[in-house]
Amino acid sequence: MTPRDTILQVTNLTKRFGGLVAVNDLTFQVREHEVMGIIGPNGSGKSTTMNLISGALKVTGGSIILEDHDLTSLPPHKIARFGVARTFQLVRILPHLSVVENVIAGTAFAHKARWGAEAEQFAEALLERLELGDKKNQDIGSLTYIDQKRLELARALASEPEILLLDEWLAGLNPSELRIGIELISQLREEGRTIILVEHVMDAIRSLCDRCVVMNSGKKIAEGTPAEVLSDKEVIRAYLGDE
């Protein structure tokens, strides 16, 4: 494999909530076309890290650089326009918009903005790709859970992101849906998308991630390929607790 350029550089990232340090001096890089996993026990600061990158939360210390752009203290809409797109741990679709409008929402204000007929065609093509094509006229309230997740992903992809943040996108799916979900993300990976994946599902981590960062109590405790980190003693201890 040829070494690829770093696209996202996170340096000494810190987030405090009052006395609690949710993310503590975290440093890592994401390279172009790479799927990087962030794993760790509940409450270890994974979602907080995602929220800091997307601008949902304000950074306490450290820096976040995407390509040449310093995202550290930018508001979320500016970060989005530099090409950061995300899904949320608790799925967030736009309930009073149509299925197609939900996807257009992703492109209309993005860095390569589309609008009007062009946006509509683009959204429909994306829905087709995510196997939501036959549901594009369906009442949004009648979408199943996995379809809501797909729709949220379609919205994120509609912005043609430089980097895609997926916060437990696979959580809550049943075993057969999970297979479909993993297959979908692996297709994105083959397309060469750059993704940060927060996951608890270890099968997904093993099959999807090029590299992983393991967090515990806000700190990075290991980094490497999935096989390396999952056999790391400290990682095992973090997951099983001190015996």
Added chain:
Amino acid sequence: MNSGEMKFLVIGVVLALGAASIPIVSDGYWLSIATTAMMYIALSTSWTLFSGPTHLIALSTGAFFGIGGYLVGSGMSDYDQSFWLMAIIAPVVATILAMLIGLATLRLSGVYFVIFTLGLAEMIRNLVSWVQNNFLGSRGLYVLTDFTEAHIYWMLLSVATIVFLAGWLINRSRLGFALRIIGNDEQVARHVGINTAWSKVILFMTTGFFAALVGAIVAPRYSYIEPNVVFSPQLSFLVVIMALLGGIHRLWGPLVGVIPFTLIWEAISISFPNSTTLFLGLSFLLIVYFIPNGFVGLFENLTGRMRK
């Protein structure tokens, strides 16, 4: 333009022409009611441009309306300016004020926004009264023009038409789409690249502009302007009630609410002049409990069910 929009355009033009002929067929009492209704159509529809998609209930219409009336009164009475000049200046002042209020209230949501706008409108009313009484002499402000009721009516009809056109354009634009996304989920809106702050402020400025313009145009109707009266909090509530009664998720919703409510309100004000506030509260409760989506919501439910 698709065929649905074409249909609405044709209906709109027919309605506007029909409305324009009212002063020819009637004068006196019915024209005066039609003028009041036209004033509320312009106010409620422009109010809905902002509050419809964002679900932020603004109770500041009276303040902007008051600025319109007061500046026309003050400019004509105290500074010998023409009505037309003041009718241009007043909306500009209101738009700037709306921008400041908008920027100050951005972080507020739900009931805090409601209370803040109401409080602010009251503050402006008291401030203007105080300045007027203590510094500008408490002699009244007279708005003497040659306008007849029909002139005022036609001007209001023009403003209402412009409000509808503006609303139609906004709804088709990315700004309108942004507002709808904000109303659905502001967090998502920010993360798809929407500058939520400015989107909201721009729409709020639009409603402030139109409210002041309407206030300026109806000022000659009152002849005598008193700050305490033109900065009317009751007007703020009436505008909200009429819009909710019609339905605020469609551009033409408020129109459907204004016409019956203006008639009912006229009857109430004549029969029970001392308990209008009571009826105001009562209508508000009844609408929120029984027809939360307004007449348009009822109508769409019915036609939706018939189709199934």
